[in-house]
Amino acid sequence: MGSLFEELEAREAAARVRVEGLEAELAELSGKLDLAREGLERLRITRETVAEVLAEMPPEKSAATFDADRTTASELAASAYAGAERHVVGVLTVPKWQPGMGMEVLPQVYRDIVEVVADAPGPARAKQIVPRIGLPAETGKIEGTRSKLKRLVERGWLDEDTPGLFTSARRRTAKSPNSR
Known part of the structure; x- marks a missing residue:
């Protein structure tokens, strides 16, 4: 039983x-x-x-x-909404870099990132940039900044020759002999 x-x-x-x-x-x-x-x-x-x-x-x-x-x-x-001022909330627009384009077209946080990278003595990592733009060095802030850095690379504002190391973009105005 x-x-x-x-x-x-x-x-x-x-x-x-x-x-x-x-x-x-x-x-x-x-x-x-x-x-x-x-x-x-x-x-x-x-x-x-x-x-x-x-x-x-x-x-x-x-x-x-x-x-x-x-x-x-x-x-x-x-x-x-005719005549009303339109603001898009929660969307940051990072345009593709073009000759003659200044940093004033970037949202403020992206401008700050580009300035910090430009002022760095060498290639900079996301975790080095975060405190310099006024954010706490927490994992979430570092990852968010890393995604912004990657977006800036994709759009031609920065370079990333080595993964995770960001530098100011070397502008390619003339075609190099190796390019097609």
Whole structure:
């Protein structure tokens, strides 16, 4: 009889683990459902607010601003923000270097990195650059800076002759004899 009770206890333990796993999945899905409901509610409120604004506008102005049959969503968005200053948040644009282009086209953090590399007595590593641009020497900051350095290399602002060692770009204005 002892082995039967042991088998039942083992099955009970396995069932308990399965229930706990399902409860964890349910909690995760409940969180996702709550976020989706919040997004839906925000969209509903936005739609109602736009309808109220359009209802309060004089007919000739609202017709000029929005004609549901002929106005695309992008046209509506453009008219809603006409004259407003546009700022892109969270996107840094690093243009490809071209002759005559100055560092002022780079976002500030990239400018700082290029300046530190230019001032370095020799090739610089990401972990040497991080404290010089005012960041703590933590792994995350070093890796983020390394990715920025790689991006600057890809776009022609810096060189990386040896992996992990960055130098100022040697501009190639004329074709070298070895190039095609």
